Amino acid sequence: MKIKDITNFLEDFAPLKLQESYDNAGLILGDKNAEISSVLVTLDVTEAIVDEAIEKKAGLIIAHHPIVFSGLKKITGKNYIERTLIKAIKNDVAIYAAHTNLDSVTGGVNGKICEKLGLKDCKILQSSGDMLKKLVTFVPVDRAEKVREAVFTAGAGHIGNYDSCSFNIHGQGTFRGSETTNPYVGKKGEQHYENEIRLETIFPSYLQGKVINALLQAHPYEEVAYDIYSLDNKFDQIGAGMIGSLPKEKEEKTFLRQLKKTFDVKMIRHTALQDKKVKKIAVCGGSGSFLLNQAIAAGADFFVTGDFKYHQFFDAENKIVIADIGHFEGEQFTKELFYEILTNKFPKFAVHLSEVNTNPVFYF
CATH class of the missing domain: 3.40.1390.30 (NIF3 (NGG1p interacting factor 3)-like)
Structure with a gap:
């Protein structure tokens, strides 16, 4: 399996756009196209974790805490971060982190x-604010259901515990195509009146590209008219x-x-x-x-x-x-979370739970 097959799935579950501005979630080290046979899941990344990945032949470490938060100007091995990265690079071990996006x-x-x-x-x-957007588009009546299903499948239309939510108004659209067009209905060069449905639905902003792409793929018109509005509503699924x-x-x-x-x-x-x-x-x-x-x-x-x-x-x-x-104590089950979602998605792929306790705090 390629690294990107796993990271793309993780980013569908916890999109990178949800991370805080100070964070550094995502693929931190490695080639996303590299082939790997297993992964190691952990809370933190340390030299001992890299040693464990090497021992278990895991080509990718998936952690909650990013080992790199700020930019590195030199990697000389002067601290545990640099030594860990050097060891991972030498042994062809990639490192990925899902942090505040996974918290949200x-x-x-x-x-x-x-x-x-x-x-x-x-x-x-x-709940997160400034997260929701409204999509408004205009669809010929005979294709409205197909367009609705496409944008719902892409993640639009969720309100609380309800999905496939939309509002639909019947109306009449007008257009005239130039001689270079190939209209779905009507004739080029002639004014056309079409019975259409004004379709409204909402989606989280991080899905905008996916939702608009689904709309464009499902809509029959050459030129698709749509509007996007930012909403002040709270989004109770993220926060x-x-x-x-x-x-x-x-x-x-x-x-x-x-x-x-x-x-x-x-x-x-x-x-x-x-x-x-x-x-x-x-x-x-x-x-x-x-x-x-x-x-x-x-x-x-x-x-x-x-x-x-x-x-x-x-x-x-x-x-x-x-x-x-305690910080570690509250998040210690995150590696269990990684294990569960990965093995549910990839039941035949090897996912190892780290056996190393990375808690830097001790009690006497």
């Missing part, structure tokens, strides 16, 4: 955390963090014990307990302090995340319990 999708990192905690009715905690509910209420200390067991943590840094039952849980893998206000506004009893600073704990103001389980 409902079935991504935070979805896996919700699954591990057994949360129900989960949804995005902070930061997630929130869900426990099947049954629990005591606060019982839930803390569940966290310790589920994420195999030796200690949890947390704010004062509220002496009440726990039901609604907000989560964010990695560093989630930026979502504290959203978690409070959503009525969460607990906010499970990592990397809270000392002064940020005061911001809970007895409205919520912050449970800082």
Whole structure:
């Protein structure tokens, strides 16, 4: 299998356009056309991970955290990043990362955390804005169904738990083709009146190229008239963090014990307990302090995340319990997520779960 066969699938699942501006997701090292026989999935990329890939004959490492965040002017081996890259290059091992783009999708990192905690009715905690667009096009009546199906298949028409959503108005279009045209209906050089349907639907902006290409391929006209409008609506399928509910209420200390067991943590840094039952849980893998206000506004009893600073704990103001389980601990199941989606798509392709613990933090 070629590297691009795998990375294209991953980018359909978690599009690169969803990554934050500071991020560096995607193929970081290697030739996308290279043939490989297996991949190694991991949270981080280190020299030990490259050694493991070599041992397991994995031609591609798929990680959550990009090993390269900012530009490298020299690769001389002066730090672990450069040494890791040198070793990977020498041994023809490619490196790919799915980071904040994988955080943003409902079935991504935070979805896996919700699954591990057994949360129900989960949804995005902070939905993305400036993400939705509306497509308006005009189609002859006899081809409207074909065009609708084409743009729906390309990813348009999703509103919450509904798909194939559109609005259709019957009207009359006019046009006159020049002598160089070959019109689908009417005659060139003559004014034509055609019964058409004004078709409206929405799509996430990162799918624009795919949706417009599907429209152009399915539409019968030589020149396709269409409009695209940017919308201010929130897109609840993409965003930061997630929130869900426990099947049954629990005591606060019982839930803390569940966290310790589920994420195999030796200690949890947390704010004062509220002496009440726990039901609604907000989560964010990695560093989630930026979502504290959203978690409070959503009525969460607990906010499970990592990397809270000392002064940020005061911001809970007895409205919520912050449970800082650690950055690695919150994201540790990401490699399991990679394994599941890859083996479901490519059941006969070798996918190895890394056995190396890359957590740089130890507890005494």
